[in-house]
Amino acid sequence: MNNISKQITRMLHQGVPSDGIRHYLATQIGLAEQAIDVFYSVFDVAIHFLRLGIFPGQIVELLVKRGIPQPVANEIVGDNLIYSRILYGECPLCRQKPPHAVIKGVLSQVEYVPSVPLSLPSPMTWLHCSACQHIFTDGYHQPVVQQAIFKFNQLDPVSDIKYLESMHIFSGDRVNHVGHYQADGRWLDVGFGNGSLLHAARECGYQPVGIDLQRKRVMELQQQDIEAYCCRLDEVPLPDGQCQVVSMTDVLEHIPYPSQYLLASHRLLAKEGVLLLSVPNRESRIWQLLDAQGNNPFWYQPDHYHNFSRSRLYLLLQEYGFQPLNCRISQRTRMGIEVVARKIS
Numbered sequence: 001m002n003n004i005s006k007q008i009t010r011m012l013h014q015g016v017p018s019d020g021i022r023h024y025l026a027t028q029i030g031l032a033e034q035a036i037d038v039f040y041s042v043f044d045v046a047i048h049f050l051r052l053g054i055f056p057g058q059i060v061e062l063l064v065k066r067g068i069p070q071p072v073a074n075e076i077v078g079d080n081l082i083y084s085r086i087l088y089g090e091c092p093l094c095r096q097k098p099p100h101a102v103i104k105g106v107l108s109q110v111e112y113v114p115s116v117p118l119s120l121p122s123p124m125t126w127l128h129c130s131a132c133q134h135i136f137t138d139g140y141h142q143p144v145v146q147q148a149i150f151k152f153n154q155l156d157p158v159s160d161i162k163y164l165e166s167m168h169i170f171s172g173d174r175v176n177h178v179g180h181y182q183a184d185g186r187w188l189d190v191g192f193g194n195g196s197l198l199h200a201a202r203e204c205g206y207q208p209v210g211i212d213l214q215r216k217r218v219m220e221l222q223q224q225d226i227e228a229y230c231c232r233l234d235e236v237p238l239p240d241g242q243c244q245v246v247s248m249t250d251v252l253e254h255i256p257y258p259s260q261y262l263l264a265s266h267r268l269l270a271k272e273g274v275l276l277l278s279v280p281n282r283e284s285r286i287w288q289l290l291d292a293q294g295n296n297p298f299w300y301q302p303d304h305y306h307n308f309s310r311s312r313l314y315l316l317l318q319e320y321g322f323q324p325l326n327c328r329i330s331q332r333t334r335m336g337i338e339v340v341a342r343k344i345s
């Protein structure tokens, strides 16, 4: 059962047509037609509810009520949990209702003929909002999956001095850049990772504060006498208007609803405080060249939900009370831009 469930899950999420899966079940596993129907309906229910964002434990209960043995139900929900995203019910930036055009992914069959059929990442479907031109994935990961991907991705060698020194140079450059607009005060870095930006900010006279979802990193920073919190930005227990700088480098594309983080930044910033953002920019020439080659990694990052353009990002900033002041090409983020914006209202 174990292997069948995993195999079916992967085939379903890789967009294998149902005929292909039925053929596999009949010929490779030897299931009778009636059993195949049952199998299908169970998977359908599990995936449908996962995409609606229903708690996985409740879905298992529902399958058990339908007569599926508990271990089998656990297996099916668990396997599909990895691949099933919670679908956006509307554009995550402008709230335009579907349908949104599918520009890449399994629905359009544009690409994704998986060469290694059993490995992550699962196929990603990208949508285009005709109202605001934003490009976003059809859904976002279940929180438990998001955490797992996040932990897997954050393995920077923090004790390697050569590495830290190169990060120090990149981070110092970002601090110098922000310094043109805000020369001192409390600097809150969101998703500080190895902490290099906060250390550089402290060296230049700012009072650093960090938040990160990795408890180990938060404890490390606290041991270095830097104020740090392990939480999301919109949950941080800091009073309004106490920060002069908020930085989010390579953060917004990972957040299901970026406006929540912009609202929180606005709340935390003092009057005329500044925001530093970096994101990959799909208006980059390199982006377009890599697209033409079919070799652009940003369509395949399992932990990215948004492909921003500079122009859409600027409109979003203005909508949430920020005036963009400067945009420059990032030395750190691939095809990225770094934008400094001031809180204006």
Ligand SMILES: [Zn+2]
Residues within 6 Å of the ligand: 091, 092, 093, 094, 095, 096, 129, 130, 131, 132, 133, 134
């Ligand atoms: Zn939109």
